[in-house]
Amino acid sequence: KNQVEQSPQSLIILEGKNCTLQCNYTVSPFSNLRWYKQDTGRGPVSLTIMTFSENTKSNGRYTATLDADTKQSSLHITASQLSDSASYICVVSAADYKLSFGAGTTVTVRA
């Protein structure tokens, strides 16, 4: 069964600090992995998308990594801002284009 596990479930960080979110998956055959940011009460917005051959991709202060061998991905937020408070969702696409969603990590940035 294709699964996506994210950790931690939630975290609180001080403004200006860095944090790293984890995503482990069992989706096979793998096609691509995306990270989405979802503000409370809003639809998810794509941050990064990586295929099998890519092991890192950045979008501003967001950097995603992918290890296809260990089936792990991380999302690193640098110099966090209050606007980074949101839920971050890891989504893995199988080769048949079906998506498996993680439950998300809720990040709270405090001043």
Place this chain on the structure above:
Amino acid sequence: SQTIHQWPATLVQPVGSPLSLECTVEGTSNPNLYWYRQAAGRGLQLLFYSVGIGQISSEVPQNLSASRPQDRQFILSSKKLLLSDSGFYLCAWSTSGGVHEQFFGPGTRLTVL
């Protein structure tokens, strides 16, 4: 540029009442369209997807149905709502073919009382 709209943004309905949520996409043709439900603390659950007008695939058996009367219109319906239908409903679109990055709408918060 492409945009996706959902309405209403919030909805409170009594148990047993009908439901109609609408999703429209602008700026693209022949998109794949999706309906998801998001429960608190859970991942998004795919309810329906459509690759063309009148073509609907259901992922899970449930109290809901979907229709695609026009190329860029996707409707989620129910004849009689249940308490368990409460949740956050998201519509999404993607281009057909290739890597299907999905773009999500703003969502509809449905509360069934």
